[in-house]
Amino acid sequence: GEDVEQSLFLSVREGDSSVINCTYTDSSSTYLYWYKQEPGAGLQLLTYIFSNMDMKQDQRLTVLLNKKDKHLSLRIADTQTGDSAIYFCAERGGATNKLIFGTGTLLAVQP
């Protein structure tokens, strides 16, 4: 079945770059997404990429997609303490059109 995996935790210093990685199994995925969740809150869409794209940049955020390896990454430049949150990648299944979420990565930014 469809499966999306992420590393559980990442710690960086303020001002450094953060790279959060995600792997997925569904080769027919159409879109891949990155969401941010702060404590006790819902999900905030950060960015997304169509499956035929390799890279997308939006201000401090850069998404890289390696479709061959089914690997997605989110790079946050100049990481700030306000970026501390849980980050979820998600894929939109080609067959079902549903969103399948990764396990989430807790990003801790040290001042």
Next chain:
Amino acid sequence: GAVVSQHPSRVICKSGTSVKIECRSLDFQATTMFWYRQFPKQSLMLMATSNEGSKATYEQGVEKDKFLINHASLTLSTLTVTSAHPEDSSFYICSARDRHSNQPQHFGDGTRLSIL
């Protein structure tokens, strides 16, 4: 601003009570809305897909009679947790997709349900 409104944000009630959660799309029409459940420090688990004007599609293992879903209009879906028990305590999140767009789903702010 928020494009999906979810209410209430927090509910605390006694065991046996039924609880209704609303999910509204504010400035777009949504033929499809989704209901998720999130346990502490875990990912989101899709419970059901709510279809306007027809029956919801439930994921495997989700009790239809326990979690009643109604999607009576293009801007409103409701989830009712019937005869709630402490094990139903969780964070419930809805999302909606604009029927006229291929844009991503927009999520509500979630409902923290605590059953005593």
